[in-house]
Amino acid sequence: MACGTDLTALSQSEKVMLAVIQEEAKTADDIAKESKQPIFKVRSGMRSLVEREFAQEEGEAYRATEKTIARLKKEA
């Protein structure tokens, strides 16, 4: 994209999803239920968060990375 893309910002909906996977890895369906986000948003959101290294995949599930957990605690 022209002038680059901000890959470091976390939207509010992304923070909500990451909060759900701080303690344990969860599937997209579980994240959607707990975060009350639509499933399409969770699937695409988790894909983006993994690419940007805010989350990691564990099989079919996702978990927040250590640096993400530290960041969320700092911003809380």
Next chain:
Amino acid sequence: MTEVQNENVEVRSLPRIGSPAPQFEAKTTHGVLKLEDYKGKWLILFSHPADFTPVCTTEFIGFQKMYPELREMNTELLGLSIDSVHSHIAWVRNIEEKFGVEIEFPVIADLTMDVAHKFGMIMPDESDTETSRAVFVMDPEQVVRAIIYYPSAIGRNMDEIKRLLIALQTADEHKIATPANWTKGERVIVPPAPTQELAAERMNNPEYECKDFYFCTKEIK
């Protein structure tokens, strides 16, 4: 001697009712989305000619107003035009500012026209740089179940799109068909009997009202 020339011609096979929807990955106002992200939900994918145009603005407002109801019917909305994501963002912010309506569904920024071509959303004799007003209704298995095309000057009818969705979901759930102008709560059509024996038997079925063996209706309970 005749010279033979080889020519490669790309033939696009457009989606038809009953066929799997073409998979895609696209930039949207909600980030990069893939069609498979919507598996398990009904999806209404619709295209509009251009951002910051009046008919499209009324349609976006109309789609947003029925979005909460669609979600309660396990259905998502996804818009598309051949505009940049920045244009989409500016336009939906403008709609919120000027009309007081927050557009909550994603809108695909299809600058390469990849999705538009896959779905046959461009009518070259109308415009080859803008999509027409196409609507594709896809079921949770991502099969195309209905297609609507409107010209760029005429806004679509949201009540009809919703009625169509309800009819499709009702037909799937109850294995029936719906008559012309059907709305929820009205009698539905029992599909024709496949054998002579069943055609005779249904004439005595107390749940059916039959004008003839091929024309029976019933209530849905």
